[in-house]
Amino acid sequence: MYILQKLMNRLIVLNKFGIFSFTFFIVIFSSVVMHLIEPKTFPKWFDALWYVMTTVTTVGYGDYYPVSTAGRIYAIFIFLIGIGIAGLAIGKLVEALGAHRKRKEEGRLTFKGRNHFVIIGWSEKAKYAVSEIIETHPNLEVVLIDNLTITPITHQNVHYIQGDPSIEETLIQANLKEAKSVLVFSDDSIHDSALADGKTLLIVTSVERLTPHIHSTVEIKKEEHIKNFRHAKVDEFVLSHETVSRMAVRSAFSKGITEIYTQLLSHKEGENLFEVRKRAEWVTYKDAFDSLLQQGATLIADGNDLSINKKLNDSIPDDARLYIICSKDVYESII
Structure with missing residues (x-):
C-alpha cells in the first residue's frame, strides 16, 4: 500500500x-x-x-x-x-x-487569426461598435484591447487582450500585423481633452509604427489636434464632442434630421450606407447612377467626394470607392 x-x-x-x-x-x-x-x-x-x-x-x-x-x-x-x-x-x-x-x-492568450478587426479601448462606444460589427459582419473576428482584469464582453467572435496598447508586445499579442483594420477609442476616464488625445496619439503612433499598412480609425476629442494625427498617418478621424454638438444644433434647426443620421449610421433600421465596386459597364458616374437607381439604390459619393451630381459625365476611375444608400435587401441583390 x-x-x-x-x-x-x-x-x-x-x-x-x-x-x-x-x-x-x-x-x-x-x-x-x-x-x-x-x-x-x-x-x-x-x-x-x-x-x-x-x-x-x-x-x-x-x-x-x-x-x-x-x-x-x-x-x-x-x-x-x-x-x-x-x-x-x-x-x-x-x-x-x-x-x-x-x-x-483574463486576456492572456495570443490571438492567431487573420483579417480581424482590432478595437482599442473599452467604453459604451466600443460596446456599440462591437455590436454593430457582429450585426453586420457575423463571421468577422474582433480583438479587443484594454487594461481591464477580465473581458467585458463574451462572444465567440470577440477575443480579449489585456495590456497597454501603446506597448508593442500587446499589439503583437493581438496579431495586429495580420489585422484588417484598427479602431482606437478615446479614454473617457480622462476628462482633459488634450490629455485624452495625447494618450490616443501615443497609441496610434505605436500602431502605425508596427503596421504602417493597416487602416486606422481614431476617435479625437478636439478638432485642432487632427493635424497631429495626420502626421501619424491615421486614415480616418471621428470627432466625438464636435460631432454630437453639431448634430444637436442641426436637429434644432432642421426637424427630423437626426433620424437621417441614425439610419445612415446604424444597420438596424431604415436605409443604410454601403460601398459597391465599379462594374465594367459603368463608364461614367451617370451610368452607375442610373443603373443603381433602377435597382433601388442612390449613388451619393466616390470615397469622400460627395459632388457626384456635378460630374455625372466624368469617367469613373478603376480604384473608385462608390457609396450608395439603400436597404440591406437591395444591397445584397446588387452585390
Missing part, C-alpha cells in the same frame, strides 16, 4: 503531458497483456482495448471480462492502478480546460 501511495504522489506532481503519456502507456500495455493472457476471451486486440477502457473509466458494460486466474489478477492491477491514473488524467484535462478559459477571460 505504501508503494502505491508513493507512486500516486509522484504521478500527481507530473505535468499534464507526463500524466497523459503514462495513462496512454498503461491502457495500451494492459490491452496487449489482456489479449495475450486470454486470447479466447479477447480474440482481437481491440476487444481487449475495449475492456480496459470500460474498466478504467468505471463504465463496466460487462460484455467482456477475464475468466482465467491470471487474467483476473491483472484485472485487479487495472482496478488499483488504471482507474486511479485515468481519474487523474481526466482531472488534469478538466483543469487544463478551466485554466485555458481563465486565461482567455
Whole structure:
C-alpha cells in the first residue's frame, strides 16, 4: 500500500503531458497483456482495448471480462492502478480546460487569426461598435484591447487582450500585423481633452509604427489636434464632442434630421450606407447612377467626394470607392 501511495504522489506532481503519456502507456500495455493472457476471451486486440477502457473509466458494460486466474489478477492491477491514473488524467484535462478559459477571460492568450478587426479601448462606444460589427459582419473576428482584469464582453467572435496598447508586445499579442483594420477609442476616464488625445496619439503612433499598412480609425476629442494625427498617418478621424454638438444644433434647426443620421449610421433600421465596386459597364458616374437607381439604390459619393451630381459625365476611375444608400435587401441583390 505504501508503494502505491508513493507512486500516486509522484504521478500527481507530473505535468499534464507526463500524466497523459503514462495513462496512454498503461491502457495500451494492459490491452496487449489482456489479449495475450486470454486470447479466447479477447480474440482481437481491440476487444481487449475495449475492456480496459470500460474498466478504467468505471463504465463496466460487462460484455467482456477475464475468466482465467491470471487474467483476473491483472484485472485487479487495472482496478488499483488504471482507474486511479485515468481519474487523474481526466482531472488534469478538466483543469487544463478551466485554466485555458481563465486565461482567455483574463486576456492572456495570443490571438492567431487573420483579417480581424482590432478595437482599442473599452467604453459604451466600443460596446456599440462591437455590436454593430457582429450585426453586420457575423463571421468577422474582433480583438479587443484594454487594461481591464477580465473581458467585458463574451462572444465567440470577440477575443480579449489585456495590456497597454501603446506597448508593442500587446499589439503583437493581438496579431495586429495580420489585422484588417484598427479602431482606437478615446479614454473617457480622462476628462482633459488634450490629455485624452495625447494618450490616443501615443497609441496610434505605436500602431502605425508596427503596421504602417493597416487602416486606422481614431476617435479625437478636439478638432485642432487632427493635424497631429495626420502626421501619424491615421486614415480616418471621428470627432466625438464636435460631432454630437453639431448634430444637436442641426436637429434644432432642421426637424427630423437626426433620424437621417441614425439610419445612415446604424444597420438596424431604415436605409443604410454601403460601398459597391465599379462594374465594367459603368463608364461614367451617370451610368452607375442610373443603373443603381433602377435597382433601388442612390449613388451619393466616390470615397469622400460627395459632388457626384456635378460630374455625372466624368469617367469613373478603376480604384473608385462608390457609396450608395439603400436597404440591406437591395444591397445584397446588387452585390
